[in-house]
Amino acid sequence: MIVMKFGGTSVANYEAITRMVSIVRGKLDEKPVVVVSALSKVTDLLYRISDSAAARNEDEAKSLLAQLRERHIGLSRELLADDGALCKASCDKVNEICDALDSFVSAVCAVGELSARSKAIIISNGEYLSSNIICFAMNAAGIRTNYMDARKMIITDADYMKGEPDMDAISAAVPGIVAEAYKDADAVITQGFVSATASGEPTVLGRGGSDYSASLIGMAIDASRIEIWTDVDGVRTADPRRVSNTRCLDRISFEEAAEMAHFGAKVLHPLTIEPAVRKNIPIYVLNSMNPSGEGTAILQSAFIEDGVKSVSCKENIRVINIFSTKMINTSGFLKKVFEIFSEYKVSVDLISTSEANISVTVDASQNIDAVVSALSGFADVYVDEDKSQVSVIGKNIVNLKGLLEQTFAPLRECKIYMISQGASYVNISFVVDRPVLNDVVQQIHRYLFEV
DSSP states (O other): OEEEEEOGGGGSSHHHHHHHHHHHHTTGGGOEEEEEOOSTTHHHHHHHHHHHHHTTOHHHHHHHHHHHHHHHHHHHHHHTTTOHHHHHHHHHHHHHHHHHHHHHHHHHHHHTOOOHHHHHHHHTHHHHHHHHHHHHHHHHTTOOEEEOOGGGTOEEOSOTTSOOBOHHHHHHHHHHHHHHHTTTOSEEEEESSEEEETTOOEEEOOTTTHHHHHHHHHHHHTOSEEEEEESSSSOBSSOTTTOSSOOBOSEEEHHHHHHHHHTTOSSSOTTSHHHHHHHTOOEEEEETTSTTSOOEEEEOGGGSOSEEEEEEEEEEEEEEEEEOGGGTTOTTHHHHHHHHHHHTTOOOOOEEEOSSEEEEEEETTSOOHHHHHHHTTTSEEEEEEEEEEEEEEEETGGGOTTHHHHHHGGGTTSOOOEEEEOTTSSEEEEEEEGGGHHHHHHHHHIIIIIO
């Protein structure tokens, strides 16, 4: 069995879904488990609906809901124009999902309070709409396809908006559900992103979580490989939206891919790698708009050569500097600091320490007010805003002679606020001012890959 995940741009419209069905048809002998995202931009629309409901702006919410319904009804009619019965069934299902969502949004508007649970219910509807329509489309194309509800398979804790998967529960549930769905079927389809607690409470895996869903399912069924179908030819040496002359990487290691995803590469969700590593399942990043392309293979480190693979970046970060003479010759100080970050659920990316100073970076989207307040009780805390992080990533880069010179040569006139090298020798990262980010990344890429 293989897992094939198709992202929003790969199921965006009639043309994209028609390509997707053709791609799946070519893999039927490998018993594909198809995982789909919401149609492109639909999750954003659902977030707007939830915000309107929270603000008790029912007129705006209803207008957005009408757009949601119209887009999916229109898509059903396009895809199933030649099969009246399936077209009616698909439109009926769209209306059923949208009617239930309409009633739920009205209830939220009446209460005027949007809980995390309610928000998870609203934003998960995109995947249920897309997966139902695509299931009908695959059947209409002659691929006998059965539908599976991801809430029965992807079991998480009760963090509604960013559920933590229960690996053991998922491994126990998924194989039986997939086997049952595969009776009298050529393929099976389910949703990415959405999940539930063991008691059935709705949760989601967080933005971009469909990749994670595919990897979790692949782990549970011991898939021979996991295919992530997107709108680019694979993993590149840098973000082509920032850097010219990037090139596609044929293969990278699990460790390199994890670092790239965590430190800013947009091709994979950062958590995708872990479940695949558990079972040593190769991941392939492929382009649904160029199905014949080879893409990028993500494999065990033993199959990957040493060297720099990419320059990644995070555009908007903060640097939190913590200074205290109490650190000097004192055990337990670091523990005290990071317990505060843990308590307020603020995740840290880079860490640098000296005798009396700790510097860390955090994503600027996180609220750090409570952390700064708590730390200020026993240390001087300074926050540098509007910074960016640049990471040079590759296997065993510590062994590459001249790498630091190549990396920092373009930065002679640039302020560097912090430098950190990962213990795994897979990345070297540093912090610069946000306005110079694109220029810095372009120059480093040129020195490392073009000169």
